[in-house]
Amino acid sequence: MxxxxxxxxxxxxxxxxxxxxxxxxxxxxxxxxxxxxxxxxxxxxxxxxxxxxxxxxxxxxxxxxxxxxxxxxxxxxxxxxxxxxxxxxxxxxxxxxxxxxxxxxxxxxxxxxxNSAGTASPSHLYWMDAGELQVMGARVYTELRRPLRAVPLLTDVLGRYDASRARELALYLSWLAVSYADANEPEAAAGTAGRMLALAQSGSERTAERTRIVLDRLRAYRDVPEVAEQLASRAPSELAVRRPESTPGRFRPPxxxxxxxxxxxxxxxxxxxxxxxxxxxxxxxxxxxxxxxxxxxxxxxxxxxxxxxxx
Structure with a gap:
């Protein structure tokens, strides 16, 4: 809980x-x-x-x-x-x-x-499976700027992902859009970003932040028509990447x-x-x-x- x-x-x-x-x-x-x-x-x-x-x-x-x-x-x-x-x-x-x-x-x-069918696992880990681990790995490779590893993992998972899970789908599409941008594929990045932005209206701070990050990464390709169209359709607040507000270091007691x-x-x-x-x-x-x-x-x-x- x-x-x-x-x-x-x-x-x-x-x-x-x-x-x-x-x-x-x-x-x-x-x-x-x-x-x-x-x-x-x-x-x-x-x-x-x-x-x-x-x-x-x-x-x-x-x-x-x-x-x-x-x-x-x-x-x-x-x-x-x-x-x-x-x-x-x-x-x-x-x-x-x-x-x-x-x-x-x-x-x-x-x-x-x-893990096997007969292996006991805590009930709170019901969601943990090979597909989720694949997405997690793809996020790591995206963050490390290794798109040749990230893109195949993400496209494989997203091809069979439950479309009703809009928030998670939007997050995973955001990682794919960034990986395409890192791979110098701005048209694919813009198309994926469009799919992601259509789903990213859940009120989640994580999806809002990922929206800003994706759009920020697309700006390097603003001369590409598909990218320019995505950037032009967004509000100015979405184009500013918010930096972490927490202060690194020791925990501050109340x-x-x-x-x-x-x-x-x-x-x-x-x-x-x-x-x-x-x-x-x-x-x-x-x-x-x-x-x-x-x-x-x-x-x-x-x-x-x-x-x-x-x-």
Whole structure:
């Protein structure tokens, strides 16, 4: 529930409720840790790492994504390991680390190949399959400016994708449009962008941001008639790429006067470890300590030299 609520908060508004999403994710992680469910805790942590990757906290995101993978453990279900490794790949991608990103993608594919019809998987991973992993890999290759790898993956998936899932389809088309532009195929990029823009009216901040990114990439080909037509049909606000508003580096705790959320207070009352975790946060602990218990083994005990990104 925390993972879904956090995702909605991160995606729902024009400003992006990133602070609220982070609070929800932290609450979900505390609850999963209290239940000693490393797979679920890792899933929620991976969602927060994904948010950090997309809002400027790139080094922190790499650390947290790898921590989520470690917390889930080597015995985690195949689908869980594949998802965690994909988030590791995305974090490295956003940090500009090509080789680790592609290595993690390969490991994710290997993990998912171990899943079979009789393999038990958590119910919250019902959606994770080879097609979704293929799209995730294509996004990584698009971001790394490797269109020869991205375009075949995306065209294959989109050729059989459920057209009723308009928001997801719009997002995936946006990656294909950018890949075509990177491949110096502006006509194909413009055509794909047109399909994407027709679907990108869901009110999602992610689709709005992807719209701005696609149109920004098309501007390099503004002399191509198909591209010029797409650019001319858009509002000026859509042509400005919004930069991440979150500040990289340490997590900033709420002001001392802020009241704890009722759910957090209830959880802390009945879970001493959650209370200890809250003390770590209030002490402005580095990002790699926020979601661990004071005095206990940190997710990053094997990476004690990690320094949060302060750039």
């Amino acid at each position: 925390a993972q879904i609520a956090g995702w909605v908060a991160s995606d729902a508004s024009a400003a992006g409720e990133h602070a609220e999403a982070e609070r929800i994710y932290r609450l979900g992680m505390s609850a999963a840790q209290a239940a000693e469910d490393g797979v679920l805790s890792g899933n929620v942590a991976g969602s927060l790492a994904y948010q950090w990757s997309n809002t400027g906290r790139k080094a922190d995101a790499v650390g947290l994504a790898r921590a989520a993978l470690e917390d889930a453990g080597p015995g985690a279900p195949a689908k869980a390991r594949a998802l965690h490794l994909d988030r590791v790949a995305w974090a490295h991608t956003r940090a500009g680390q090509d080789r680790p990103a592609m290595t993690a993608l390969g490991e994710a594919a290997e993990a998912l190949s171990e 002001p001392a006067t802020a009241k704890p959320h009722p759910d957090e207070a209830a959880l802390a009352q009945h879970n001493d470890s959650a209370t200890a975790n809250d003390r770590c946060v209030q002490q402005d602990a580095p990002c790699y300590q926020i979601f661990t218990h004071c005095g206990r083994r940190s997710w990053f005990s094997s990476h004690s030299s990690h320094t949060p990104n302060a750039a």
